[in-house]
Amino acid sequence: MVKAKINDIPVEVKQGTTILDAAKKVHVHIPVLCKHPDLDATAACGICVVKVKGSSKMLRACCTPLETGMEIITHDAELQDVRRTVVELILSNHPNDCLQCARNNNCELQKLAADFGIRQVPYDQFLRNLPEDDSTKTITLVPDKCILCGRCVDVCQNHQDVWALSFLERGIKTRISPAGDINLGESPCIRCGQCSAHCPTGAIAEHDDTRKVWQALYNQEKYCVVQIAPAVRVAIGEAFGFKDGENLTGKLYAALRRLGFRAVFDTSFGADLTVMEEASEFVQRFTHKKGKLPLITTCCPSWVDFMEKFYPDMIEHFSSAKSPHEMVGVLSKTYYAKQQNVDPEKMFMVSVMPCTSKKYEISRSNEMFSSGYQDIDVSLTTREIARMIKQAGIDFENLPEEESDHILGEYTGAGVIFGATGGVMEAALRTAHYFVTGKNVARVEFESVRGLKGVKETTVEIQGAPIRIAIAHGIGNVEYVLNKIREALAAGKEPPYHFVEVMACPGGCVGGGGQPYGVTDKLRTARAQGLYSDDENREIQYAHDNPYIKELYKKFLDAPLSEKAHELLHTKYKPRPTYKK
Amino acid sequence: MAKLTHQSLDSFRRELEENKGDWIKVGMSTCGIAAGADEVYRVINEEVQKRGLAVRVEKCGCAGMCYAEPLVEVCVEGVPRSVYGKVDKDTALKIVDKHVSGKRLVNDHVFNVKVK
Amino acid sequence: MEARYRKTLLLKDTGALDRTKEFFNLFLERLREEGLQEEVQVVRAGDLGMYGYGLVVKILPDEYTYVNVEAKDVPKIVQTSLKKSNPVQDLLYTPREKQMRVVLKNCGEVDPESVDDYILHGGYGALKKVLTEFTPEQVIDELKTSGLRGRGGGGFPTWMKWNFARKVEAAEKYIICNGDEGDPGAYMDRSVLEGDPHAVLEGMIIAGYTVGASKGFLYIRAEYPLAIERIQRAIAQAQDYGLLGGNILGTEFQFDLEIRLGAGAFVCGEETALIASVEGKRGYPSPRPPYPSVKGLWGMPTVINNVETLANIPVIFDRGGAWFSGIGSQTAKGTKVFALTGKVKNSGLIEVPMGITLREIVYEIGGGLSEGKKLKAVQTGGPSGGVIPDKFLDTPVDYEHLMELGSIMGSGGMIVIDEEDCMVDIAKFYLNFCVDEACGKCSPGRIGTFQMRNYLQKISSGQAGEDDLDKLEAICRATKKAALCGLGQTAPNPTLSTLRFFREEYLEHIRERRCRAGKCIDLLRYKIKQEKCKRCGVCAMHCPVNAISGSREEGYRIDVEKCVKCGQCFEVCKFDAVTRE
Structure with a gap:
């Protein structure tokens, strides 16, 4: 243990604790800007400087370990002066358009300037006048607002392993861009949005699609329907002052109806459906030996994009099932439209997702048009729907609880846990067990697949047969799993796993790129807990027991993996180049 | 060439000492080359070969008098060891002719003299 | 081989008048009279490196130097020192060699392309001694005795750095030679790498033995192609001779070296950025601790030393640490190589014992300034250093004294500044480099750095207000304390130093819009002195922008608004009628 003093307050911490973390223990808050709680310190901004008594040098608190006997001063006249000057320097190089910025009221630089009481920047203002990049129509880069903290590069390179973003040039000309100075759309970017989730300012924001949705909602000709993803319900509360992870499903349904949607569905229903299709696929491959093992989940479009770009040799391992929201989308314009006697041409389907990548998914291939129309017209992020609710004058906090349109909205516990890493696997295993044995598994929870560990490997048994599974979240963790598979297959050995789940975003969809800003591991855990609680409190926890699912098959789809199911609910994949010409 | 060992290093050096004879060194660091030392080196080599003189022409590094480059140091038995500065093509020829062959120093270019 | 001449007489007039030829003839005549013309050669020297000593005569092989020789002294000299071999006492001068070539002992002596020549001059004797007679601990002790401190500018005790790395237990350790010399005007390291490459290799091998490393890298900037070529050749030769590779000199020790090229970034001379560059990453510095000697290249203990530091190592073990510590001052032992440049007569590479004064360097070694020029200051330490004004010229040159005056020793750049140099311009020059x-x-x-340069540009172009000086100083303070690496932390030094000693010049630029040295172009005003103007009109003919108008009758005038300050009129006026202020 290390014993030292911070502002004359004695503190004792483990060896290796940074001065920043040690200060938190004694309720001293050292201001930071570039440091993110989940990422390693880059030591870039220079705001967290502190002094050691007796020395005139300043150290960075975010990365310097506290040592025995150190007497740290965190606030004095000189430190205040230096920190203020650094903030003023950053502001002298930053656009002054807070009022028109995507991060207005929610920006880390803005907060720092407000806390420091900046009223005037004494230095000449100069902007770099760099062009915006909206080439992906999913994530927009605004380099003039970039403070070069380096978080996005760290996340994209070291955590997501995509390497779409990097630093270009040097000195005052430094900027963040794909290598080779190409558009983001031409780069390997998989649109996971983790860059925007970690960005402290408005330099990286989601492409705003709310206008399209307003236009549709106010168009009398359009029949607007909406679905919400599992992860949205436990994060939307953060925009309205609720507790972390609180489940606001009922209020969400109410809010969406008041916005003007004629039908409110739930992607968790789609998740139940995905379980039916995918568990059947698994049984086919595992029990009946038809098809390649391991089976790899594909509900995450960033993950699918990554596979197609970097590991196209594994395409045969993908599940051909579409993602849950696409399933609900295609069914809304066929099954629902027929039932309700609505002209699908007039329908406008919006999916509210924790995800930026879905904006790209909804038009990426012909299979997303299986209904005869674009199955999903617009995909919005949690952040966008929160803004729409506020704009529409809806008093979200005091709304009554409502229900969804059950036909495509009633869900089981299995469906809602899709939002957490390990959730897809758990849900699929519950149903796979039933398909193989004809009985429901005794204990519904699979603890070993839950939690934030980057790669979770475990073995479960169904009727005595061991099933080896692997769950990875955060694309940086996937390489380990894929290499093990490749090695085994190349050597002609048994595959190390039978079933693999991959989520591109750390934590799974609860940590998605479209969720409210400021995600940390603490928040991911809280949001996931909200989903698991929902699962526990549900009467039905198995996808195959969902009465509306049963009715859907009976009336419309026949059976899982039927011809009809394949036509509407399954898709194809193809290798994609990493750098387009 | 067999590899040296800590035992053979000293005897190898003594061998080299015995074989040392007359020499001319031309300062061939970047400062010298920038001032034209490579031409001086070439001219001296050619002239020495032409006359069949038994004097080794070698390169050396920057002796510090960068303001006087190109520098040529000459060590010939019977003549004071001298460092010539601001050596151009003509001076180089004079050095070979007068100093090496004629055993006397060249006027107007001596910058330093050394003990052998 | 019999000498042709028994004695040689060198002469040179080092005073204002050049009577060299005159005295040449005087001596020849006298020798003829004495019948000695076949025994003594009279030679006109080129430049003996002495100035202000009148007519200087050197007699060889006796090595008598006579100064201020008059015509009347000629017969006495011929009689006493040429006919006989005795000195003429009242003319005798004992030149005190101010320089001490330790690191540079082989430069100019040894053929850098021949390992044989290096060995002939005693090379690799130190390595042999260390490998056969010293344990690593004993090497550390000897280095401690010597007092050697890093020559790259940091001045960190070399024995301490090696010892930190030696004590860490690790699978691999590395020695890196920092050959990325980037200070403008500094070329000490280049000369050593080009002139005595084997000395650097020998130093690295000894370091490897002491620390327990088996691999080393020479990081040389790509702008030094000759140095790279010579080091490459030296490495190959050393490998051939068993001085690198396995079983070095027949012992158990193995060590090998590789070159890594820099790619045009001054910042990669900083230790942690250098390591990043060798690892193939972007040359960004990292926070310290951890220090490279504990956790450096690829996370392993790494010793990074400057070229000059390493070139000192063989000498220390040849002559002993005690001998080395006998040279220099109390706190700084040994010698230092400086690149003496600027407005000094003899610019070049010098090596002097630490503690010598600036005055001795500039006047006795450098030969002082050109006729009629007055010394203003001496700049040391490159872009990280400061200026030492004329009144402090008796400052001993060592780490501590220079720091007290607001400068640093740096890597050895030393630039002589005279009255025609503008201090604001000099600060701006270094800041341009840093930006x-x-x-x-x-x-x-x-x-x-960008903002500091902005303000210096405003000051030098007459657009600054008085509070701009306060702003400049505020930025300097913050940058000095909060920058991540030495480049940023020392970038304000030239500005702060010139402000400390030459504040009046800054104020003149701001208040009077005047540059007393005539360097800041925007502040120059060309005027025609009517009293001196002969009305020839030549200036008007040469003006490229037709700013001069007038006639034979009325005289000529310069239109200040049109004038672009090219200086043509100033150059062509034969009557000195055009003034520049």
């Missing part, structure tokens, strides 16, 4: 070379990682470095 260009800043890596861009930290805000103080990236934006601070």
Whole structure:
């Protein structure tokens, strides 16, 4: 243990604790800007400087370990002066358009300037006048607002392993861009949005699609329907002052109806459906030996994009099932439209997702048009729907609880846990067990697949047969799993796993790129807990027991993996180049 | 060439000492080359070969008098060891002719003299 | 071989008048009279490196130097020192050699392309001694005795750095030679790498033995192609001779070396940025601790030493640490190589014992300034250093004394400044360099240097207000404290130093819009002195922008608004009628 003093307050911490973390223990808050709680310190901004008594040098608190006997001063006249000057320097190089910025009221630089009481920047203002990049129509880069903290590069390179973003040039000309100075759309970017989730300012924001949705909602000709993803319900509360992870499903349904949607569905229903299709696929491959093992989940479009770009040799391992929201989308314009006697041409389907990548998914291939129309017209992020609710004058906090349109909205516990890493696997295993044995598994929870560990490997048994599974979240963790598979297959050995789940975003969809800003591991855990609680409190926890699912098959789809199911609910994949010409 | 060992290093050096004879060194660091030392080196080599003189022409590094480059140091038995500065093509020829062959120093270019 | 001449007489007039030829003839005549013309050669020297000593005569092989020789002294000299071999006492001068070539002992002596020549001059004797007679601990002790401190500018005790790395237990350790010499005007390291490459290799091998490393890298900037070529050749020769590779000199020790090229970034001379560059990453500095000697290249203990530091190692073991510590001052032992440049007569590479004064360097070694020029200051330490004004010229040159005056020793750049140099311009020159070379990682470095230069540009172009000086100083303070690496932390030094000693010049630029040295072009005003003007009209003919108008009758005038300050009129006027202020 290390014993030292911070502002004359004695503190004792483990060896290796940074001065920043040690200060938190004694309720001293050292201001930071570039440091993110989940990422390693880059030591870039220079705001967290502190002094050691007796020395005139300043150290960075975010990365310097506290040592025995150190007497740290965190606030004095000189430190205040230096920190203020650094903030003023950053502001002298930053656009002054807070009022028109995507991060207005929610920006880390803005907060720092407000806390420091900046009223005037004494230095000449100069902007770099760099062009915006909206080439992906999913994530927009605004380099003039970039403070070069380096978080996005760290996340994209070291955590997501995509390497779409990097630093270009040097000195005052430094900027963040794909290598080779190409558009983001031409780069390997998989649109996971983790860059925007970690960005402290408005330099990286989601492409705003709310206008399209307003236009549709106010168009009398359009029949607007909406679905919400599992992860949205436990994060939307953060925009309205609720507790972390609180489940606001009922209020969400109410809010969406008041916005003007004629039908409110739930992607968790789609998740139940995905379980039916995918568990059947698994049984086919595992029990009946038809098809390649391991089976790899594909509900995450960033993950699918990554596979197609970097590991196209594994395409045969993908599940051909579409993602849950696409399933609900295609069914809304066929099954629902027929039932309700609505002209699908007039329908406008919006999916509210924790995800930026879905904006790209909804038009990426012909299979997303299986209904005869674009199955999903617009995909919005949690952040966008929160803004729409506020704009529409809806008093979200005091709304009554409502229900969804059950036909495509009633869900089981299995469906809602899709939002957490390990959730897809758990849900699929519950149903796979039933398909193989004809009985429901005794204990519904699979603890070993839950939690934030980057790669979770475990073995479960169904009727005595061991099933080896692997769950990875955060694309940086996937390489380990894929290499093990490749090695085994190349050597002609048994595959190390039978079933693999991959989520591109750390934590799974609860940590998605479209969720409210400021995600940390603490928040991911809280949001996931909200989903698991929902699962526990549900009467039905198995996808195959969902009465509306049963009715859907009976009336419309026949059976899982039927011809009809394949036509509407399954898709194809193809290798994609990493750098387009 | 067999590899040296800590035992053979000293005897190898003594061998080299015995074989040392007359020499001319031309300062061939970047400062010298920038001032034209490579031409001086070439001219001296050619002239020495032409006359069949038994004097080794070698390169050396920057002796510090960068303001006087190109520098040529000459060590010939019977003549004071001298460092010539601001050596151009003509001076180089004079050095070979007068100093090496004629055993006397060249006027107007001596910058330093050394003990052998 | 019999000498042709028994004695040689060298002469040179080092005073204002050049009577060399006159005295040449006087001596020849006298020798003829005495019948000695076949025994003594009279030679006109080129430049003996002495100034202000009148007519200087050197007699060889006796090595008598006579100064201020008059015509009347000629017969006495011929009689006493040429006919006989005795000195003429009242003319005798004992030149005190101010320089001490330790590191540079082989430069100019040894053929850098021949390992044989290096060995002939005693090379690799130190390595042999160390490998056969010293344990690593004993090497550390000897280095401690010597007092050697890092010559790259940091001045860190070399024995301590090696010892830290030696004590860490690790699978691999590395020795790196920092050959990325980037200070403008500094070429000490280049000369050593080009002139005595084997000395550097020998130093690295000894370091490897002491620390327990088996691999080393020479990081040489790509702008030094000759140095790279010579080091490459030296490495190959050393490998051939068993001085590198396995079983070095027949012992158990193995060590090998490789070159890594720099790619045009001054910041990569900083230790942690250098390591990043060798690892193939972007040359960004990292926070320290951890220090490279504990955790450096690829996370392993790494010793990074400057070229000059390493070239000192063989000498220390040849002559002993005690001998080395006998040279220099109390706190700084040994010698230092300086690149003496600027407005000094003899610019070049010098090596002097630490503690010598600036005055001795500039006047006795450098030969002083050109006729009629007055010394203003001496700049040391390159872009990280400061200026030492004329009144402090008796300052001993060592780490501590220079720091007290607001400068640093740096890597050895030493630039002589005279009255025609503008201090604001000099600060601006160094800041331009820092802005260009800043890596861009930290805000103080990236934006601070840019803003500092902005204000210096305003001052030198007459557009600054008085409070701009306060702003400039505020930025300097913050950048010095909060920048991540040495580049940023020392970038304000030239500005702060020139402000400390030459504040009046800054104020003149701001208040009077005047540059007393005539360097800041925007502040120059060309005027025609009517009293001197002969009305020839030549100036008007040469003006490229037709700013001069007038006639034979009325005289000529310069239109200040049109004038672009090219200086043509000033150059062509034969009557000195055009003034520049």
